[in-house]
Amino acid sequence: MHNRLVRVAMIVILLGVLAGCGDQRILEKQGFIYSIGYDWLAKGKSAEGSVPGNKVKKDQLSVTVWLPVVSAESGRQHPLILQTVASTGKEGRFRLAKQTELSLASGQMRTALFNLQLASRGIMPYLDGFMRDPAVSQRLKIVVVDGTANEMLKKEYPSHMNTGPYIDHLLEKEVMNNRVPESTLYSFMRDYMDDGVDSVAPIIKQQGTHIEASGIALFDGDRYISRIDSDQTLIFAFLKGSFKYGEINIDLADQERKGEKAMFSSLAGNSKVKIKTLPGERLYRADISIKIHGILLEYLGDLQLNMESDKERLEKAIAAHINNEAESMVKELQKLGVDSIGIGKHVRNSLSYKEWKNIDWKAVYSNMDIRCNTKVTIQSVGKFEK
Amino acid sequence: MSLLAKWLRPGKDNKNATHDAESIEQQALLEQYPTLKIMQDLFADCADLIHWSWPESQLDMLYFSHLAGNEEFAREISEPFRSIAPDEMEEVLSRSQYKPALDCRSASKGILDGNVCLFHKGSAYLVSVSLPETRSISQSETETSINGPHDGFVESVLINLSLIRRRIRSTRLKALKLQVGEVSKTDVYLLYIDGLANAENVQEMKKRIELVEIDVVHDGNMLVQLIDDHPNSVFPLFQTTERTDAIASKLAGGKIVVVMDGSPSAFSAPSSFFEFFASSDDYYQRWAIGTMTRMLRFIAFVITISFTALYVSVTTFHYEMIPEDLLITITQSRSRVPFPPLYEALLMEITIELLREAGARLPTKIGQTIGIVGGIVIGQAAVQAGLTSNILIIAVASSAIASFVIPSYVMSASIRLIRFGLLLMAGLLGNFGIVMAIAIIFIHLSGLTSLKSSYLTPVAPINLKDWLDIFIRAPFSWIQERPSQTRTPNKRKTRIKQ
Incomplete structure (x- = not known):
């Protein structure tokens, strides 16, 4: 009884006294980095953040962070943008931390922006740092900036007080609409590590007073190689796999049909890849069958859509159009040598591990015969029919 | 610290010693045949004790007027003895309600229970006139109900017993009378339904109540702490309630119920942690x-x-x-x-x-x-x-x-x-x-x-059938068994004979 009482009393006292020690991160003393941007500074250029007038002597990195801060006096929230020049990402964080009374915390980071120049030199060193830090969310979005991340974060957009959430929400919506692929730290690293697929990331660009998603960045390993423009991104989504929502404008105009246009909405569908082994040099053939169904919102042309036969003709025309675009995109990807669609995964799955290891996938891929086969179903042509 | 520890651990040897010294003297006194003189000595300095005497009929009586009901006093004392000839006295006193008291112990206890003690020619008789003041039956303040019955227990154990008996009209509802408190001598009734309650549980509970060593027990919640398995735990181990319907359902589930005089809280045992989250209102919805x-x-x-x-x-x-x-x-x-x-x-x-x-x-x-x-x-x-x-x-x-x-x-x-x-x-x-x-x-x-x-029944040990009446309130037709925690000999509901 004696011992027990003493012990219990000690524990209670210790709990009271010790509370407050240890690795505390009290909320209002943290500066939550919302967006972090990395820009490449080539030798000889002058950069903000370095000593004014001085030229950068060696290749360096500009690190910019955007964070929401609440001022203790007014209780209001305002954005805080910090920028520094460093030779590595970690050094950048270290220098940034000196510029504020808050301790910089990366546990609420939503977007990591890399400018094109930096991305084409490889982003793995930075992603590696994110992966090591347990506080960084796996859902951190990896984004490529056309321009500089610094300018994008620093600029004030008249209709958006907070640039960080603006970029984040914009991307979330674009992903929902299948206009850009989802690219989180997790999915990027997964595709990076996987040997049958290459990573992709959205590209955003500052356009006057707003930011827009301007395409898809194609990576070879961790290096940016090329891009898919924004009007082609839905085709990429068709090729990539199942999708639940999207809108596409199709211009069917050619010699026969002048000014025929269709706006196809509420798209849903999936694509399947079948691999066939061929004799001879070209080893494998991939058949991508894409199935799309949706609602025709707008149609400018001569066909009478309430007639079944005309509807079928339009379906076929749209399918042919999409098929065309898809095949040319695949060709383009093959030429670049990046397997962003993930054909390699399907090839690998059709082989034994030993066989897969024995082939030189990059070489096989660029020579492969890949065909697309698109089927389009128009579910409805609108609320009323003539 | 050691002082604190000593103070916390009741010194058993000390207490017994003083207790014994006191009782030897008292014991001798209590064994004697009650006479007016001895009884007056026993109740010395009790100003509220009334001594009424009729010298012409050689009748003396001692009683507490505040324990007596007016009607009862008139019926048993005033009317029979008002105009009585001295020779008729013996005949009146031989009626059955006048019980002869054989020693001071029973005589003094009788007076304390609300009897009148009559002394006539060296013999002592007790006659009950008690009607203790009680609160009328009302709704419990701590456990109000919206839909269900509104009667709650009161401070009188007899009224409480009557409330329970009115809900369970069975000869199998047994009530063992026990006593707790060296000074207070509080009546405690242990209730169970024969054939539903586990006999070992009944014996165990009886033993625990009999072994309680304390001067005064004021309330059921206090008694619980004296007899439960882990007095130092912060969690209550027996469920106390002031609701009559709750107690009736516990009894029907094979649990043991204890009601105590002077307390509106009855408690049931064994109880599980999850039972404390159930209310009788759940069954009326x-x-x-x-x-x-x-x-x-x-x-x-x-x-x-x-x-x-x-x-x-x-x-x-x-x-x-x-x-x-x-x-x-x-x-x-x-x-x-x-x-x-x-x-x-x-x-x-x-x-x-x-x-x-x-x-x-x-x-x-x-x-x-x-x-x-x-x-x-x-x-x-x-x-x-x-x-x-x-x-x-x-x-x-x-x-x-x-x-x-x-x-x-x-x-x-x-x-x-x-x-x-x-x-x-x-x-x-x-x-x-x-x-x-x-x-x-x-x-x-x-x-x-x-x-x-186990306090965590029916989670550990697991019993999924019990979950129907613990985590959810399943339709009555689904709940076919009595709670396993009671170890009842009759698992299936609606059956009482083996």
């Missing part, structure tokens, strides 16, 4: 509604113990967990607060407890004032003065409200106490601390027993 309310109480339990602790751990350690939209709001409300989250939370929790305690003891009208003052002070002034954050107020208030959802007042008080442990652990180690504290609670709970059966 449609089963879906009853189930919903019952689940709501378990949610309330989680909210009570964890809400404030989570606030502390998240704002102190785990800012990553806060959703984006809440982050700025919480930071804004925290930004003006001068204390670390733990002290902020302790301040508010203690204030709420102060308010609750102040409100509980005060008369209703002043209690309302306290509520309003407290509500304004806590709700607005504290935030405006920058002492606490809005979000914390919401956390503290919702966990306080949730704690009142739990129908058993005793359990709700226990839970409010362990909440502070969680709070401290959260301030010390964050979520890890919360998990640790919850683990400690569960380790403790799973070590507890109620009348030698």
Whole structure:
């Protein structure tokens, strides 16, 4: 009884006294980095953040962070943008931390922006740092900036007080609409590590007073190689796999049909890849069958859509159009040598591990015969029919 | 420290010694045949004892007028002895209601129980005229019901027994009469239904009550602490209630019920932790509604113990967990607060407890004032003065409200106490601390027993059939068995014979 009482009393006292020690991160003393941007500074250029007038002597990195801060006096929230020049990402964080009374915390980071120049030199060193830090969310979005991340974060957009959430929400919506692929730290690293697929990331660009998603960045390993423009991104989504929502404008105009246009909405569908082994040099053939169904919102042309036969003709025309675009995109990807669609995964799955290891996938891929086969179903042509 | 320990451990040898010395003298006195002289000596300095004497008929009587009912006194004493000839006296006294008292012990006990002690020519007789003043049967203040019966137990054990007997009209309802309290000699009745209650349980409970060593027991809740399996645990191990319908259903489930004179709280045993979250009202609603309310109480339990602790751990350690939209709001409300989250939370929790305690003891009208003052002070002034954050107020208030959802007042008080442990652990180690504290609670709970059966029944040991009447309130046709915890010889409901 004696011992027990003493012990219990000690524990209670210790709990009271010790509370407050240890690795505390009290909320209002943290500066939550919302967006972090990395820009490449080539030798000889002058950069903000370095000593004014001085030229950068060696290749360096500009690190910019955007964070929401609440001022203790007014209780209001305002954005805080910090920028520094460093030779590595970690050094950048270290220098940034000196510029504020808050301790910089990366546990609420939503977007990591890399400018094109930096991305084409490889982003793995930075992603590696994110992966090591347990506080960084796996859902951190990896984004490529056309321009500089610094300018994008620093600029004030008249209709958006907070640039960080603006970029984040914009991307979330674009992903929902299948206009850009989802690219989180997790999915990027997964595709990076996987040997049958290459990573992709959205590209955003500052356009006057707003930011827009301007395409898809194609990576070879961790290096940016090329891009898919924004009007082609839905085709990429068709090729990539199942999708639940999207809108596409199709211009069917050619010699026969002048000014025929269709706006196809509420798209849903999936694509399947079948691999066939061929004799001879070209080893494998991939058949991508894409199935799309949706609602025709707008149609400018001569066909009478309430007639079944005309509807079928339009379906076929749209399918042919999409098929065309898809095949040319695949060709383009093959030429670049990046397997962003993930054909390699399907090839690998059709082989034994030993066989897969024995082939030189990059070489096989660029020579492969890949065909697309698109089927389009128009579910409805609108609320009323003539 | 050693003094404290000594004070906590009752010195058994000492107590027995004085007790014996006292009793040897008394014992001798009590063994004697009662005479007016001896009885008057026994009750020396009892100013409220009435001595009435008729010298012409050689009749003396001793009694407490405040224990006697007017009608009974008139019937048994005034009328028969008013105009009586001295030679008729023997004949009157030989009637059955006048019981001869053979020693001082029974005579004095009789007087204390509300009898009149008559002395005639050296013989002593007792006649009962008792009608103790009692509160009329009314609704229990702590366990009100919306739909069900409104009668609650009162302080008189006989009335309570009659309330139970009226609900269970069976010869199998047995009542063992026991006594507790060296000084108070309080009557305690142990009730069980023969054939439903486990006989070992009955014997065990009887033994425990008989072995209680204490001067006075004032209430059922006090007796529970003297006889339960783990007196040092914060959790109540036997369920106390003032509701007659609850007690009747416990008896029918094969449990043992103890009612005590002078206390409106009866208790049933064995009880499981989860039973404290059930209310009889659940059975008077449609089963879906009853189930919903019952689940709501378990949610309330989680909210009570964890809400404030989570606030502390998240704002102190785990800012990553806060959703984006809440982050700025919480930071804004925290930004003006001068204390670390733990002290902020302790301040508010203690204030709420102060308010609750102040409100509980005060008369209703002043209690309302306290509520309003407290509500304004806590709700607005504290935030405006920058002492606490809005979000914390919401956390503290919702966990306080949730704690009142739990129908058993005793359990709700226990839970409010362990909440502070969680709070401290959260301030010390964050979520890890919360998990640790919850683990400690569960380790403790799973070590507890109620009348030698596991306190966590029917979760450990698991019994899925019992869940129908513990976690949900299943339709009556589904609940076919009595609770396994009672180890009843008759598992199947609606059957009493073996």
